[in-house]
Amino acid sequence: MDxxxxxxxxxxxxxxxxxxxxxxxxxxxxxxxxxxxxxTVHGNFQLDAQSYMTDEALGITDSVLQGKSxxxxxxxxxxxxxxxxxxxxxxxxxxxxxxxxDQQYQGQGIPYWFVDYGDEKLQVTAGHFYEQFGMGMILRSxxxxxxxxxxxxxxxxxxxxxxxxxxxxxxxxxxxxxxERFEDDNRGVVRGFDGELMLNDAFKxxxxxxxxxxxxxxxxSKYEKMRTKSLVVDTVKYEYxxxxxxxxxAGRLTISNGGFNxxxxxxxxxxxxxxxxNFIYKPGEAFLAxxxxxxxxxxxxxxxxxxxxxxxxxxxxxxxNVLDINYIPPLTKQFVYSLENVYPYATQLxxxxxxxxxxxxxxxxxxxxxxxxxxxxxxxFSRTHGLDKEPVEEGIPVDSTGTDGYKAPWxxxxxxxxxxxxxxxxKKMGKKMKLILExxxxxxxxxxVEGHPGAEMVHAHEYNVDFTYKLTPTKSLRVEYEQLLTKQxxxxxxxxxxxxxxxxxxxxxxxDQYNYGNPDEDMKLHYYTAAxxxxxxxxxxxxxxxxxxxxxxxxxxxxxxxxASNGFTLNVSTSF
Amino acid sequence: xxxxxxLLLHHIVLVIGIGIVTALVPSCDIVEEPYLVKVGTDGGTxxxxxxxxxxxxxxxxxxCPNCPKAAQEAQSLxxxxxxxxxxxxxxxxxxxxxxxxxxxxxxxxxxxxIHDFYAPQGYPIGxxxxxxxxxxxxxxxxxxxxxxxxxxxxxxxAWITIENSYNTSTRKLDCTxxxxxxxxxxxTYNVCVFILESGIISPQLxxxxxxxxxxxxxxxxxxxxxxxxxPVGTDGTAVAGNKTSDxxxxxxxxxxxxxxxxxxxxxxxTETLEIVxxxxxxx
Numbered sequence: 001m002d003x004x005x006x007x008x009x010x011x012x013x014x015x016x017x018x019x020x021x022x023x024x025x026x027x028x029x030x031x032x033x034x035x036x037x038x039x040t041v042h043g044n045f046q047l048d049a050q051s052y053m054t055d056e057a058l059g060i061t062d063s064v065l066q067g068k069s070x071x072x073x074x075x076x077x078x079x080x081x082x083x084x085x086x087x088x089x090x091x092x093x094x095x096x097x098x099x100x101x102d103q104q105y106q107g108q109g110i111p112y113w114f115v116d117y118g119d120e121k122l123q124v125t126a127g128h129f130y131e132q133f134g135m136g137m138i139l140r141s142x143x144x145x146x147x148x149x150x151x152x153x154x155x156x157x158x159x160x161x162x163x164x165x166x167x168x169x170x171x172x173x174x175x176x177x178x179x180e181r182f183e184d185d186n187r188g189v190v191r192g193f194d195g196e197l198m199l200n201d202a203f204k205x206x207x208x209x210x211x212x213x214x215x216x217x218x219x220x221s222k223y224e225k226m227r228t229k230s231l232v233v234d235t236v237k238y239e240y241x242x243x244x245x246x247x248x249x250a251g252r253l254t255i256s257n258g259g260f261n262x263x264x265x266x267x268x269x270x271x272x273x274x275x276x277x278n279f280i281y282k283p284g285e286a287f288l289a290x291x292x293x294x295x296x297x298x299x300x301x302x303x304x305x306x307x308x309x310x311x312x313x314x315x316x317x318x319x320x321n322v323l324d325i326n327y328i329p330p331l332t333k334q335f336v337y338s339l340e341n342v343y344p345y346a347t348q349l350x351x352x353x354x355x356x357x358x359x360x361x362x363x364x365x366x367x368x369x370x371x372x373x374x375x376x377x378x379x380x381f382s383r384t385h386g387l388d389k390e391p392v393e394e395g396i397p398v399d400s401t402g403t404d405g406y407k408a409p410w411x412x413x414x415x416x417x418x419x420x421x422x423x424x425x426x427k428k429m430g431k432k433m434k435l436i437l438e439x440x441x442x443x444x445x446x447x448x449v450e451g452h453p454g455a456e457m458v459h460a461h462e463y464n465v466d467f468t469y470k471l472t473p474t475k476s477l478r479v480e481y482e483q484l485l486t487k488q489x490x491x492x493x494x495x496x497x498x499x500x501x502x503x504x505x506x507x508x509x510x511x512d513q514y515n516y517g518n519p520d521e522d523m524k525l526h527y528y529t530a531a532x533x534x535x536x537x538x539x540x541x542x543x544x545x546x547x548x549x550x551x552x553x554x555x556x557x558x559x560x561x562x563x564a565s566n567g568f569t570l571n572v573s574t575s576f
Numbered sequence: 577x578x579x580x581x582x583l584l585l586h587h588i589v590l591v592i593g594i595g596i597v598t599a600l601v602p603s604c605d606i607v608e609e610p611y612l613v614k615v616g617t618d619g620g621t622x623x624x625x626x627x628x629x630x631x632x633x634x635x636x637x638x639x640c641p642n643c644p645k646a647a648q649e650a651q652s653l654x655x656x657x658x659x660x661x662x663x664x665x666x667x668x669x670x671x672x673x674x675x676x677x678x679x680x681x682x683x684x685x686x687x688x689x690i691h692d693f694y695a696p697q698g699y700p701i702g703x704x705x706x707x708x709x710x711x712x713x714x715x716x717x718x719x720x721x722x723x724x725x726x727x728x729x730x731x732x733x734a735w736i737t738i739e740n741s742y743n744t745s746t747r748k749l750d751c752t753x754x755x756x757x758x759x760x761x762x763x764t765y766n767v768c769v770f771i772l773e774s775g776i777i778s779p780q781l782x783x784x785x786x787x788x789x790x791x792x793x794x795x796x797x798x799x800x801x802x803x804x805x806x807p808v809g810t811d812g813t814a815v816a817g818n819k820t821s822d823x824x825x826x827x828x829x830x831x832x833x834x835x836x837x838x839x840x841x842x843x844x845x846t847e848t849l850e851i852v853x854x855x856x857x858x859x
Contacts, residue, residue, distance in 0.1 A: 059642060063697035066712050103722060191603060221603030231612060238612035270604050273611070275656065281611050319656065339790030402612040452648070455784075489784070519785045520641060563718070 043078035044575035046145070050098055055547065057525055069567075071098045073148070086116040100553070100562035101148035102320060104178045108321035111176055112152055123159040128152045130328075131171060133194040133218040137267045137286045137310070138250040140327035141175065147555050151324050152176045153190060165201030166328060169194040175314050175323050188314040190325055214254040221247040222314050222325060229279070230400060240279060240402060246272045248284070248312060248326075264289040267326075269312055273402075275319050276311040277350055280405030284309040286328065297374075299360040303331050304353075308387060308408055311349040330557030331356040332382045332420060335440070337464045338513065339484040339493050342549075343444040345418040346448030347557030351387035353413055356380075373428035380422045386414035386448065416457070421444040436466035446489060450552065460486035474503045485517075492517025507542075508535040513549060542571040626735045626758060630727040631722060631842055631854045633664045634702040634794075635691055637671025638678045644782045644790070646700030646717040651793075652761045653724055660728060662840055662856045663794040664772060666691060673701055675782040677786070680778045686770075686803040687796045705851035706844065733759055734814070734843050736767075736855035749859060752802065753841045754821035757814040761852070763845045764812030768805030769824055772856075773797045797832060800824040800839075808843060834859050 007442040046204045049072040054060050072095055079088045093108035094101070114127030130152055134141040162168075172191045174182040196216040200206045206213075222245070229240045252265035269284030290303035305328075312321045331354040332345045358380045363370035389398045389406035398406045408414075422440040429435060444458040461484070468478045480497040497511040513527040530547025549572020597655035634650055636643040650663045667682035668691035674681045694703065694714060701714050704723035709715055715723060737754040755767055773795050780790035799805075801824060828834055842854035 059698065061698035063701065063714060064716060066710065066715075103719065239615045241607050241611055241613055243605035244606050245603045245605045271607050281607060281609075451652070520783065523641075523783070561718075569824065 017164070036081055039080065039082040041078065041080050042576065043076065044573065045074075045076045046571070046573040047072065047074040048098060048569070048571050049074075050565070050569045051567040051569045052099065052565055055564075058523070058564040058566060060564065060566060070094055070458040071096050072099050073101065073145075084117055084119050086118070087114065088116075089113040096332070097148065099559055099565055102178075102322070102560070104320075105148060107179045109179060111150065111179065118159075121161050123157075125157040128154045128176075129157050130175075131157060131169070131192075133169070133192065133220070134250060134252045134265050135288060135329055136327040137288065137329070138218045138248050138326055139190075139192050139194075139220045139267060139311075140324075140328070142156060144555050144558070145554070147321070147558055147560055149321055149555075149558060150176050151322065154182070155190075163202065165178075165198040165203075167196045167198075177315070177323055181476070182566070185225035186315075187317075187318075187323060188222045190220065190222055190314050192218065192220040194218040194431070195197070204293055211255065211257040216250075216252040216254075216478065218250040218252075220249075220325060221248065222312075224314065226314060227316075234566050238402065239428045240273065242269055242273060242316070246312075247327055249306070259293050259295045261292045261294075262290070267310070269310065272309075272312060272316075274311065274313060274316040276313065277309055277405065278399055279401045280309070280399065280403060282309050282405040284312065286310045286326075297362040297364060297423070299358075301356070303356045305329075305331055306353045306410065307347075307349065308351050309405070310351075316533075321560065326443045328557065330354075332384065332418060332557070333358070333422060334556075335422075337438065337462075337466075337482055338511075339482040339495050339499075340440055340442075340464070341554075342484060342490075342493065342551060343442050343458060343460060344447075344552050344554040344559065345384065345420075345444075345557065346449050346552060346554055346559040348384075348386065348417060348448065351389075351408065351414075352384050352417060353387065354382065354384040356382040371429070376424075376426040378422075378424040378426075379425075382418075382419070382420050383416070384418045386417055388412035388414040412442075415445065416443060417448050418443045432470040434468040436464070438464040438466075440464075456487040456488050458486055460484055461487075476501045476503070490515055490518050490523070505535055506537070507531075511546075514551070538576065539574045542569075595641050601811050615827070626732045626745075627660055628727060628730045628732045629660050629662060629736075629854045630705040630724065631662050631664060631723065631840070631851050632702055632704050633666055633690075633706070634700060635668055635696050636665050636700055637667055637669055638680065638682065638779060638790075638792075639673075639675075639781045640671035640699045641781045641783045643671070643700040644780060644787075646702065647793070649717040650674050650684055650702075653721060656727060657724060661724060662842075662854045664770060665792065665794045666797050666838060668692075669696065669699060678779055678781070682776075682778075682792070682795060684796055684798050686799040689803040699753060705854070707850045731758075732853060733757065733761060734758055734765075734853040736841050736843065736853055738839050738841055738855055738857035740839055740857055742828075742834060742859045744834070747834065749826045749828060749834075749839075752823045753784075753828070753839075753840050754819055755808050755841075755843055756819045757808075759814075759816045760771060761814035761845075763814070763847050765808045765843050765852070766805040766812060766846050767808050767841060768802075768823070769800040770840045770842075771797050771800060771826065771837060772840055773832055773837045775833065787839045798826075798838070800826050805844075807846075812846065828859075 011511045030528050052065050052069050054062055075090055075092045076092045076203060089110060090112040094105045095108060096106045097103055112128045114125055114129055116125040131142050141153045153171060153173040153175055155172040160168045165318045165491045170193045174187055175191055177187050180186060198214040224244060226242060226244050229242060248267055248269040250265060250267040256479060265288050267286040271281045271283060273279040273281050285308045288305040292301045307328055309518055310328055312325045314325055315323050328347050328349060330345060330347050335341055360378045363375045365372055365374040369375055386453045387408040389408050391398050392404045392407055396403055420440060420442050424438040426436045440462040442460045446458050447453055447455045463483045465481045470476045478499040482495040484493040484573045491513050493513060499509040501507050511529045515525055518524045527547040527549045529544055531542060532542035533540060533542035545568045548565045551562055552559045553562050582709060602776045632650055634646055644824045654661050654663055668687045672683050687734045696714050699822045700717055702720055703713050704720060705727055706713055709723035735758060739752045748764040751767055774793040776792040776795055777789055778789050778792060779786055837859045838856050844851040
């Protein structure tokens with residue numbers, strides 16, 4: 001079935017028709033609404049620059065730096081809106097990208113622009129856009145500047161609400177691939193449709209009901225021109241039968257009543273052999289369910305998910321953090337303190353089962369434990385396992401290319417990938433002092449998460465003390481002490497941070513992270529940083545100098561590897 | 577006016593909506609087994625597709641704590657590029673000098689010559705087909721993937737066939753290397769033939785400390801025709817369709833495990849030193 005060609009042709013036709021219509025519509029609108037036009041322009045700029053210096057202890061020599069002693073990531077985002085029209089453009093310059101970012105982003109130009117028309121019922125976007133269906137497990141395009149991640153879709157999107165409570169979205173386009181233009185089928189075309197029905201808004205009989213129900217469904221398909229791929233086994237050559245169109249379907253349900261909220265989503269992905277899954281043909285599945293309850297002073301959250309072969313990219317040979325069609329949310333607490341993030345969890349798209357539970361409780365003020373201001377407690381537990389993989393047939397090793405890969409029973413767990421148990425207490429003591437205490441226990445399968453086969457599982461204890469003292473109404477001092485204890489990997493760490501804040505303009509800090517327990521004597525290093533920042537209205541300028549430790553930086557389970565570095569960092573940002 | 581606009585809008589929505597939905601309906605190809613279809617005949621008489629094969633040379637040493645990570649990176653690239661990528665670990669430079677705790681000497685005269693010619697300043701560091709990537713031939717492990725990806729996009733300009741004949745009792749290896757140029761190339765070309773051994777268990781310093789049972793793979797053990805090889809054919813010129821072959825004989829030292837040895841041959845431009853094609857064959 002080769003409908004891909006037809007789709008592309010159809011897309012071109014639609015694009016032309018759309019542009020002509022847009023012009024006509026624009027002209028009509030200007031005549032009709034001349035008196036109510038009120039154009040506005042908004043924007044923001046950010047520049048992150050870093051100098052890189054040699055540091056013998058960190059192994060950074062001139063040959064490592066290769067003359068690139070200065071690197072910069074910068075962007076300018078400008079939005080224009082008038083009546084029901086919006087337009088936007090983003091300029092980016094990564095020359096060269098900061099160390100630890102994908103160096104293929106080196107360059108400058110305009111990777112993002114769009115024009116958009118919308119009223120209460122209809123919204124049409126031409127150009128680049130970000131979109132999410134449900135939790136994103138079937139489709140999510142987004143941008144994360146800190147990760148250097150951008151999988152925006154360039155094409156057409158329509159959102160339509162024919163009646164109250166019913167929303168449709170349809171889109172077609174290609175995803176951002178560094179700075180490469182879409183040509184010669186260098187990536188696939190993504191097409192998606194999503195429908196959402198809010199029963200309480202759609203049906204009169206349910207309008208007054210306390211229980212609110214939302215149903216949703218999506219269908220996404222990727223077309224990628226057929227390529228030939230062969231495999232030679234014992235001198236016999238085989239050719240892979242690859243699908244040109246890879247589809248996925250999803251259904252979701254939200255039920256809420258008072259403080260209770262239940263959410264569940266299931267995604268089925270049809271055969272999608274790719275470099276990421278070693279070209280196996282097993283269908284992919286993703287399931288997520290969460291239940292939360294909240295009332296004043298109390299919040300409870302429990303969730304479970306199971307992911308099986310869910311990497312879904314618009315190019316089958318791609319392995320980097322680009323061209324992802326979907327996004328798998330992590331079920332781990334997003335930790336905020338530095339040493340907790342020595343062992344962050346990266347979502348394993350090829351398969352994982354995870355559970356999470358969280359309770360936040362504020363002991364009311366006036367009680368013995370609550371004191372004058374109340375005391376907040378938070379307990380969190382999360383555990384992630386791999387899949388328990390069995391061979392598809394006797395004699396065929398698990399994950400063999402060109403097969404169904406493996407069988408994985410739903411209720412059986414594989415190796416432990418990650419576990420965290422944490423307890424936090426936050427207490428305000430008088431008008432001037434605030435104290436946060438936190439303990440975290442982490443099990444971290446470094447062999448899987450960081451790809452070091454054979455490396456021993458890391459068991460780590462982490463303690464944080466965070467104390468803020470208000471000297472005057474505008475001046476405050478914050479001290480943070482962190483300690484990480486582990487017998488594995490790089491051993492024990494300690495950290496001390498002192499921050500002095502003169503609100504609202506000045507900010508100073510000094511910090512040292514000390515890897516005193518490193519089994520390698522030469523690597524028992526101090527990673528010190530001094531920083532100052534100046535803020536005036538929307539403008540912020542920050543300058544820091546110091547050493548950065550090597551490690552993973554993760555946002556929402558998506559990670560990049562940050563190398564060790566030594567140098568000055570300058571951040572400038574503003575918005576208008 | 578407003579009615580016309582609304583009518584137009586709803587038509588656009590209808591056309592686009594119907595278009596996308598109908599485009600989606602047939603948008604799934606379900607592949608039935610067998611997923612792999614045999615295209616070559618049994619016994620492998622089908623000639624191998626002539627693809628670019630490239631060399632990743634990794635300057636390493638047993639006392640270089642970060643080198644195992646580079647070896648891992650090479651191994652993961654190998655898993656992706658398969659036969660197209662040939663890895664050579666060259667024990668050379670200050671970290672490869674033996675001492676009391678690391679007694680083995682894995683240096684070779686050829687490896688040292690190549691090392692000193694490119695003169696790296698830090699380790700681990702490597703070269704991909706000795707081709708400039710970014711602004712340097714030498715690059716850190718994090719850049720290997722990009723340089724390798726660049727190489728994988730190139731067409732094969734030459735094709736090498738290696739035939740090994742090994743006598744287990746005399747430990748004598750006869751190795752015939754045939755080179756064929758697939759297009760006319762400017763300049764002159766040399767062919768160089770290395771011998772590599774894998775599965776060597778010997779101590780290695782790692783970022784976690786000393787690993788007594790570290791497995792060294794793709795280790796350069798020597799060359800059958802020197803560090804820089806010989807001209808291809810008589811004068812090294814590259815004419816499309818020309819096939820030339822040379823046979824090399826070599827007796828394997830008793831300490832080498834012949835079952836873990838392989839011959840690696842590559843052809844490079846004598847002026848730019850860039851490798852245009854490589855090949856490997858187990859003994």
